[in-house]
Amino acid sequence: MTISALRKASPIAPASVERPATIEITRISKSYGALEVLNDCSMSIRKGEAVVVCGPSGSGKSTLLKCVNGLETFQSGSIVVDGVSVGDRNTDLTRLRSRIGMVFQHFELYPHLSVLENITLAQVKVLRRSKTEASEKGMTLLRRVGLGDKAGCHPAQLSGGQQQRVAIARALAMDPIAMLFDEPTSALDPEMIKDVLEVMTELARDGMTMMVVTHEMGFARHVADRVVFMDDGRILEDAPSSVFFAQPSTERARIFLSKILRQ
Amino acid sequence: MSYRWDWSVLVSEPYLGWLLAGLGWTLLVAGAAWVLALAVGVTVGVLRTLPNRAARTLGTAYVETFRNIPLLLQLFVWYFVLPELLPAPIGNWIKRELPLPEYWTAVIGLGLFTAARVAEQTRAGIQAIGRGQTLAAAASGLTLAQSYRYILLPIAARNVLPPLTSEFLNVVKNSSLALTIGLLELTGQSRQIESATFHGIEAFTAATLTYVVLTTAVILVLRAVERLVAIPGLMARA
Numbered sequence: 001m002t003i004s005a006l007r008k009a010s011p012i013a014p015a016s017v018e019r020p021a022t023i024e025i026t027r028i029s030k031s032y033g034a035l036e037v038l039n040d041c042s043m044s045i046r047k048g049e050a051v052v053v054c055g056p057s058g059s060g061k062s063t064l065l066k067c068v069n070g071l072e073t074f075q076s077g078s079i080v081v082d083g084v085s086v087g088d089r090n091t092d093l094t095r096l097r098s099r100i101g102m103v104f105q106h107f108e109l110y111p112h113l114s115v116l117e118n119i120t121l122a123q124v125k126v127l128r129r130s131k132t133e134a135s136e137k138g139m140t141l142l143r144r145v146g147l148g149d150k151a152g153c154h155p156a157q158l159s160g161g162q163q164q165r166v167a168i169a170r171a172l173a174m175d176p177i178a179m180l181f182d183e184p185t186s187a188l189d190p191e192m193i194k195d196v197l198e199v200m201t202e203l204a205r206d207g208m209t210m211m212v213v214t215h216e217m218g219f220a221r222h223v224a225d226r227v228v229f230m231d232d233g234r235i236l237e238d239a240p241s242s243v244f245f246a247q248p249s250t251e252r253a254r255i256f257l258s259k260i261l262r263q
Numbered sequence: 264m265s266y267r268w269d270w271s272v273l274v275s276e277p278y279l280g281w282l283l284a285g286l287g288w289t290l291l292v293a294g295a296a297w298v299l300a301l302a303v304g305v306t307v308g309v310l311r312t313l314p315n316r317a318a319r320t321l322g323t324a325y326v327e328t329f330r331n332i333p334l335l336l337q338l339f340v341w342y343f344v345l346p347e348l349l350p351a352p353i354g355n356w357i358k359r360e361l362p363l364p365e366y367w368t369a370v371i372g373l374g375l376f377t378a379a380r381v382a383e384q385t386r387a388g389i390q391a392i393g394r395g396q397t398l399a400a401a402a403s404g405l406t407l408a409q410s411y412r413y414i415l416l417p418i419a420a421r422n423v424l425p426p427l428t429s430e431f432l433n434v435v436k437n438s439s440l441a442l443t444i445g446l447l448e449l450t451g452q453s454r455q456i457e458s459a460t461f462h463g464i465e466a467f468t469a470a471t472l473t474y475v476v477l478t479t480a481v482i483l484v485l486r487a488v489e490r491l492v493a494i495p496g497l498m499a500r501a
Contacts, residue, residue, distance in 0.1 A: 071398055098404025108399035112417050112494050121413060122403035156496030174403065 019046040021080075022178050022209045023068055028077035030063065037063050038074065039233040045178070045211055050204040052220040052241070053213045055230035056256060061213045064230070065180050068211065069093075069100045082177050098126045101171030101179040105186050107163040109155035109170070115142065116151040119170045127174065134173070141169035145199050161192025165199055178209040185216055217260055221245050229253045272462045273469050282466075285452030286473055292369045292438040292448060297431055299374030300381050307378060308385025309411060322382065329379035335440055338372040342444040369441035369448075377434050384426050388419030421492055428485040432478045449473055 023045040030038040038060045045051045053061045066072035068079055070086050070093045079086040084096050109118050119138035123129045129137070142148050145165040147158075155163050164184055171179060181200065185193040197216060201223045204210055212224065220227050220241055227244040229237035229252075236250045248254050272278050310322030329337070342365070346354040361367065392415060400410035442451030453470040457463030 069402055071402060094401075094404055094406055097402055100402070102399070102402035104395060104399060106395055108395040110396065110399075110414050110418075111497050112414075112421065122405055125409055125413065126404040154495040154497065156494065170403070 019048065021045065022047045022049075022082055023211060024078075024080040025064070025068070026078045026080075028064065028067060028074050028079060030067070030072070030074040036233050038067070041077070041230075041233075041235045043228050043235060043238055045209060047209055048207040049225045050208070050210040050212065050223060051226045051228060052224040053211065053228045053230060054215065054217070054220060054256075055236075059230040060233040061230045062182050065182050065211060065213050068180055069097050069102060071102075094126075098122065098174055099177050101174060101176035103164070103167050103171055103179065103181045103184045105183040107155070107160070107167045107187075109163055109167055111155050113154070114151065115147070115153050115155065115158070115166050118155065118166060119173045122170075123173050137173055138169070141172050142166070145169050146195070159192060160188045161195045164188065164192075164196045168196070168199055168203075172203075178211065179203065181210065181212040181214065183213055183215070185214065215260065217245075217257075229256065231256070266464065268465070269460075269462055270465050272456065272460050273465055278456050278460065278466075281447075281452045281455055282449070282469055282473075285447060285449035285470070288366070288441075288446060288448040288451075289435070289438050289477070292366065292373065292441055292446065293435045295370040296373035296377060296438065297434050299370060300377035300430075300434065303375060303378035304381025305385050305416075307382035308389065309416075311382065311386045312389045314407075322386075326379045326382050329376050330383075334373070334376050334437060335443060337376055338369065338440055338444055341372045342368045365441065365444050365446040368444055369438065369446050373434060373437055373441070377430060377437075380430055380433075381427065384423045384430065385419060388423035389415050391422050392418050421489075421494065424485065424489050424492075428482060431481050431485065435477055435481065436474060 021044040025041060025043050028038050028041045029036070041060075041064055043051070053064065055061050063072050067074050068081060068086065070091075074087060077087075081096060081100060085091055086093070086096065109115075110121070113121065116135060116138050119141065120131065120134035123134035123137065124131060139148065139151060142151055145168060147162055147165055147169070150158060150162065150166070155166065158166065168179075168184075184200070185196050188196060193216070197219055200210070200212070200219065204223050212219070214220065224241045227237070227239060227241045228235055229244065229248070229250070231252050237244060237248060237253050239249070244253070245257070248257055273282065307322045307325045310318045311326070313319060332340075346357040348354070349357070357364065396414055396418070397410060400414050401407075405413070438448055439450035441448050442454065447455060449470050453463075453466040456466040460466075
């Protein structure tokens with residue numbers, strides 16, 4: 001099954017009509033004591049959109065991302081994912097998380113399980129799929145990320161780029177309504193970055209809803225629909241990627257871009 | 264030295280039978296205490312890593328209680344003191360009706376003492392895994408219990424196999440303290456033989472060698488287990 005097939009009957013709306021927001025972040029603030037990590041952040045990601053969140057280290061972008069599936073808590077504001085409020089005490093967070101895929105900087109594959117077992121575990125234990133069904137789905141996804149021959153390997157036997165692609169397959173196996181990427185290429189060698197970005201690009205083209213924290217400006221420019229720029233816990237810019245790269249509206253973003261693009 | 268060596272006492276009746284009986288009790292005490300220590304120790308170790316503060320406090324209280332009192336004293340408390348502190352019917356039942364009171368006291372005393380040490384190793388084994396695995400498990404929708412069952416504990420078990428092996432050896436050797444509450448395990452039987460024959464050196468040598476054989480067997484078996492569960496590509500095969 002391909003990703004596009006997983007996306008059930010999304011109403012094909014003209015570009016001018018607002019599609020429903022899959023992720024709606026409204027005035028989120030978070031602090032550790034006196035240290036403000038997130039300050040009044042609002043943004044939304046509509047169904048099928050790929051949004052890159054960028055900014056200097058320590059700007060709060062990873063924290064904001066982790067708030068979306070409740071891995072981080074926040075003190076004020078609200079986050080609604082597909083109509084479900086993340087911060088609500090009555091929300092079944094476990095169930096919500098099972099519907100949101102997440103990819104980590106350091107892959108976080110389960111080292112004691114084979115590649116295929118990594119992908120089937122949550123399908124079987126959370127979604128209650130049969131082992132056969134989960135394995136079939138796992139194999140399809142592994143082939144999709146170019147690792148069909150690695151099913152029986154253990155994570156430590158794979159390169160970083162291969163591990164990250166397995167991690168993406170693991171997240172996709174849950175048929176997520178959205179995917180969160182937390183600096184997915186930051187721990188990879190340059191050669192491997194390309195393989196991972198290709199998989200992510202294909203996902204975006206297939207219409208997956210994506211929130212991507214990354215320093216990969218090529219991906220932001222060519223694949224993302226929008227770019228959100230953060231600094232010091234605030235969202236300073238939120239613009240279509242062509243606009244963001246052509247004429248950033250804040251001085252801070254201009255400096256950031258000039259530094260990061262010079263490389 | 265005018266010691267009259269006579270190794271033949273070790274293979275003559277009834278002393279050979281005594282030694283074998285002692286070996287049997289040592290195996291029974293160490294085996295049962297180890298099962299108890301693993302069950303209680305893993306539970307307490309997990310408690311110490313949970314997000315819930317009350318659970319952590321409970322786990323810490325257990326560990327600090329049982330590892331800070333000498334094992335010998337704990338055995339005395341279980342055997343001599345506890346029956347007096349309990350309500351009379353229960354205390355009397357322990358004193359009069361409980362079959363094999365020395366055995367069960369030794370198992371419980373040794374098991375609960377060792378559990379505190381197993382708990383610390385379990386905690387260390389879990390905490391060594393790093394937060395990323397827990398986050399990944401949570402992000403995929405696994406409950407906390409599921410993430411312990413399928414991810415944290417299987418990894419932690421592999422992490423702590425080497426120190427757990429040492430702990431198992433300690434259980435085998437510490438079981439000798441059971442002689443102080445009257446259980447004639449291997450060391451206790453050796454003393455019996457010394458009293459009866461005045462050939463203590465032979466008897467204790469036999470006991471020593473038996474312990475060495477026992478602990479070597481434990482080491483070999485657990486090394487094989489280590490190799491069996493080693494994670495491909497990650498853990499060096501011992």
